[in-house]
Amino acid sequence: MDKQMQARLEALLETVQKPSRYTGGEVNEIKKDWAGKTTCCFAFPDTYEVAMSHLGMKVLYESINAQEDLLCERVMMPWTDMIEGLKEQGIPLYSLESRRALSAFDMVGFTLQYEMSYTNILKMLELGGIALHNKDRDENAPFVIAGGPCAFNPEPLAPFIDAFLLGDGEHATNEMLRAIGAGRKAGKNRAAILRDLAQIEGVYVPDLYEATYHEDGRLAAFTPLDKSAPLPVKKRIELDLNEAPFPTSIPVPYTQAVHDRIVLEIMRGCTRGCRFCQAGMLYRPVRERSPEQLFALAEQLVAATGYEEMSLSSLSTGDYSQLLELIKGLNERFCDQRVSLSLPSLRIDNQLQEALVDTAQVKKSGLTLAPEAGTQRLRDVINKGVTEEDLLRTVSEAFASGWNNVKLYFMIGLPYETDEDLLGIADLARKVVNCYYAIPKGQRARGLKVVVSASTFVPKPMTPFQWAAQDTLEEIRRKQALLRSALNIKGVTFNWHDPETSFLEACFARGDRRLAKVLYRAYELGCLLDGWNEHFKYDAWMQAFTDTGLDPAFYANRERDKDELMPWDLADIGVTKKYLWRENERARNAEVTPDCRLGCEGCGLTRFEGVCRG
């Protein structure tokens, strides 16, 4: 950025909300010299406050920058006032560290955390001076890469992204950067470098494949156009988390991030086999970090950041094999330093009391439980192995040791759900309230607060429910109304959301390549920051479907046949389609599948050498 532009930027920053989102300069920011390095900008397609809560960005930021030949900077989605200002002032979207335009990097890597951030990706490319469609990018343009959970169904973004990474990125990202750097040094053209990228395990280069469709819109065939293009694309796995890089010094934002604390990833993967859960299928096998390593990482992070809070991250913290030892060890080490420990999303079927008592020494936050469904039958359908007895015992123990704040998470619109199951949610909430009043007055904390949240179920690809139809908007609204009246209970608050966002999520989660046209049209119609209620333009999205001649119900509300070719069948995540179908059949019969640590259930992961013993 030249001096004049720098001055215009300074003046612009004085006029926008929360300018520290656009200045960088945080404690622990890494600024490297550009000479001779292959450069990457990690792009988070949502605002700074959301981005700085994301652990994956911090992992890659530090691990890429630890390499002498590589460099990684950051960029996030600007808020609307900044977008307008950048355009008016003719300033391209720039990285926080060196304030270079996105177009100046060798690689720009987006993380796909949720479908509703896709329009932001297009906007960031536009503002950063990069052609939106990969076919329009010239030899000097950055390679636009995407990873993260939504990359496992990459198809709706296929025309915009040069290469996707499916799976763990700790080592694969460095390999991709080096392939780009070496290719450019050797004078290879873009197409040749893309073919090189396709050789890296876990990388999917969409332009090397072709999709054809039946007349009714279903996918007919998916074929590689080049013999260098693998099919299926095997996901990338970091086998040993203790060997995988983890940050020891993370940038500390000035403005408050959504999750403004140290996050320790204690474990990756989950073997519970909840049938609605995509992460549970995507991130197998289960891998743990050792308590010793976590203690060491935590010590370094506390010293480097000054954070006052720490949380543990995993899909199922209660399943960590040495959880009590870990929590006690962390408390012992950090109690005197006034670092509090918060434990999110604990499953409720573990022996928790000891751990709960321990956390109470430092900080008393609310108890959050996710029964997901209101009756035992429906919990068996979704394979959420939690019983009412477990749940009520947990809340009773919590109330007895001083808690008064319980959050209960449910989904509505689950496959095979009946009104009886919905009324079961109210029934369960009432029983939780009764548990509180069962504790004598002097022994319980005052002011009971039970919050029941019901989200709308989105069938996700690569789960046993990938064949299922999502409930229509009308049906979801009817169910919400039913719950609203049933949950009119003293001490209970009911939270729900308009289902339109979930409807669009369902379209894109299981979308094919043709949906890219809808995305592009919606972007043209001004859709942006769709994850933010105040910016979500449902009518414009519906207009985009109409204009492109595609039917959202085809994607969201259609039940698929067993053998239908799915757009995401291009990826091999380890878990097979056969296994997923078997689980779908069991769901229909409300049959439970036990945790596979008790015995192999044949999900298919053993096909990957050295990954799972079975």
Place this chain on the structure above:
Amino acid sequence: MKMLVVFEKMGAHRFLGHLDLQRAMQRALRRSGLPVTYSQGFNPHLQLSFAAPLSVGIQGEREIMEVPLSETISEADFLAKLNDTLPQNMKAKAAVLQEDKVAPAMARMAAATYVLRPDEHFEQLMAAVPGFLSQERIPFMKRGKAGIREEDLRPLIYNLMAKGDTLVTVLATSSKGTARADLLFTSLCEFAGIAPPRCLITRTALLDERFVPLEGA
């Protein structure tokens, strides 16, 4: 004992709101390992006290906070350890050890000095100063708890003069009345009959009622 700390809040740090600054300082003190006092309870936090919050967009050259200590430490050690961990443009410039009984900086504060550097129209603004100051009343609208009401800026301006290509002013900053430097600037522009140009404002000193810097002469 407590430590009175003089620090800067320059450059891009002028964009930090007061809460952001408090958090940044708390975390810096935690990183430094200095012997500071925490509050009791489940959410222990450092009890920092800032002499006067600075509006977003205004730089500070000698801002002041007070840090309660759990044990005595030399001023030099304190300064060195804190500066090891503070980011650029937020460095501590002085530390003064004080008895707990010394009145808080916030209570002693009576005025502050500001330097205003407008991008353009400097000559017109300089020429307007004498006339501006000779007004009996300079009304401005103030938003308070009881809604918007008119107040007089004139008695809150202790001094206003040109110096080089800047304007230097001393403004009242106390519980009895506070004048904002950006407001003074827009009033002056209005008086001079020009649209306010962009203007970089820097607070350069926090003063007590004798117009002596709070950290001592």
